[in-house]
Amino acid sequence: MSDDEADPELLALLRQHLQGKLTISEEPETGVLEGAEYVYDNAIDVALDMRSCKRAASAIYAQMQQKQYSPATWTSHELHPKSKDEATVAFIFTMDLLNFSFWSEKPDAERFAIEYRGKRWTGYWSLVAALQRALDEGIPITDSHFWQDEESCNLDTLKQVFRSCTNEEIPLLEERLACLREAGKVLYERYRCHPVNLIAAANGLAARLVNLLARDFRCFRDEHVFEGRRKPIRFLKRAQILVADLWACFEGESYGEFRDIDKITMFADYRVPQILNTMGCIFYSPILDLTIRDKKEIPAGGSWELQLRACSIWCVELIRREIMRNHPEARVNAILIDFFLYDTIKEMEAAGQESVPHHRTRSIWY
Ligand SMILES: Nc1nc2c(c(CN[C@H]3C=C[C@H](O)[C@@H]3O)cn2[C@@H]2O[C@H](COP(=O)(O)O)[C@@H](O)[C@H]2O)c(=O)[nH]1
Numbered sequence: 001m002s003d004d005e006a007d008p009e010l011l012a013l014l015r016q017h018l019q020g021k022l023t024i025s026e027e028p029e030t031g032v033l034e035g036a037e038y039v040y041d042n043a044i045d046v047a048l049d050m051r052s053c054k055r056a057a058s059a060i061y062a063q064m065q066q067k068q069y070s071p072a073t074w075t076s077h078e079l080h081p082k083s084k085d086e087a088t089v090a091f092i093f094t095m096d097l098l099n100f101s102f103w104s105e106k107p108d109a110e111r112f113a114i115e116y117r118g119k120r121w122t123g124y125w126s127l128v129a130a131l132q133r134a135l136d137e138g139i140p141i142t143d144s145h146f147w148q149d150e151e152s153c154n155l156d157t158l159k160q161v162f163r164s165c166t167n168e169e170i171p172l173l174e175e176r177l178a179c180l181r182e183a184g185k186v187l188y189e190r191y192r193c194h195p196v197n198l199i200a201a202a203n204g205l206a207a208r209l210v211n212l213l214a215r216d217f218r219c220f221r222d223e224h225v226f227e228g229r230r231k232p233i234r235f236l237k238r239a240q241i242l243v244a245d246l247w248a249c250f251e252g253e254s255y256g257e258f259r260d261i262d263k264i265t266m267f268a269d270y271r272v273p274q275i276l277n278t279m280g281c282i283f284y285s286p287i288l289d290l291t292i293r294d295k296k297e298i299p300a301g302g303s304w305e306l307q308l309r310a311c312s313i314w315c316v317e318l319i320r321r322e323i324m325r326n327h328p329e330a331r332v333n334a335i336l337i338d339f340f341l342y343d344t345i346k347e348m349e350a351a352g353q354e355s356v357p358h359h360r361t362r363s364i365w366y
Pocket residue numbers: 073074077099100101102103122123124125266267268269270271272338339340342343366
């Protein structure tokens with residue numbers, strides 16, 4: 001077919017569209033839930049316990065009501081940015097670009113930690129504290145121009161930004177620099193150097209923003225082949241939590257306004273599976289259970305890890321459906337359930353009440 005002959009299939013599609021027979025769905029899907037259900041249906045090392053999920057649904061709903069859990073809870077965290085503007089969009093984008101792999105095998109007093117505002121911050125909060133401290137110190141760590149400037153933004157700069165008050169360095173420092181470099185390049189090439197233009201391109205659709213992040217940024221493309229299945233399983237954890245953080249921070253308005261926000265799923269990290277296991281909602285084969293309890297590393301991209309992540313997503317979806325079945329008026333979605341579960345396991349950790357460890361996989365995806 002010569003270049004100027006149109007593809008007959010395309011012509012047929014166009015004709016159907018013009019005749020109003022073809023509605024090109026405005027509502028894109030991320031495919032995350034579909035992939036999670038597929039893995040759940042084919043998992044042999046991870047399973048769900050329906051009775052525990054039902055029990056968890058009513059307990060979670062009751063506690064969320066009692067704590068008045070809402071998107072506004074996000075801003076109430078001491079370290080999260082308070083201004084509702086472009087600077088906060090840039091902060092959240094930078095934060096979720098680097099929001100991965102903080103766990104340490106060192107004892108608490110020796111693990112990587114950031115000293116900021118008179119406190120020691122570890123885990124996710126060490127990331128937020130380091131970014132806030134860098135901005136206080138005049139380092140433009142949330143500016144995509146800076147990320148591309150190899151003179152002023154390099155490994156030494158990041159070592160300074162993430163300098164620890166212990167002898168342990170932040171894990172995967174080189175990978176974090178690579179994420180900033182790539183994101184700086186893509187934002188320059190496609191989004192006029194600022195993530196607000198990426199949000200504008202999504203046109204108020206959360207699923208579209210997630211898909212744009214996965215399409216344009218390799219470092220957000222958290223998808224993996226499960227046991228040889230041709231179509232990769234999409235987790236897109238940092239892309240999804242980025243949308244969720246925007247929605248929560250801006251309380252569903254302005255840069256956080258998404259008419260399909262309920263399409264966002266739980267974020268497949270290493271903390272929520274831990275609390276779901278603690279509550280008996282998900283359980284493991286004896287060998288996997290032993291591996292996790294012995295704090296042995298689980299290979300990134302392997303079947304065990306994908307089963308853990310996918311079954312956790314599916315578990316939170318079933319909990320969400322159970323809550324909506326019993327409370328049709330509830331303003332609860334997978335994001336708020338997830339945020340609640342994460343904050344709950346962190347409270348348990350702070351109180352020394354963790355009964356089972358989280359799984360250990362070192363990865364840039366979560
Ligand atoms: N599923 C899920 N994963 C989350 C979060 C958050 C923080 N979200 C804040 C925003 C609103 C909420 O109220 C939280 O205050 C971090 N993480 C992930 O956990 C890991 C860090 O664990 P640790 O090293 O122990 O701090 C790492 O993979 C990180 O990406 C969440 O909410 N959900």
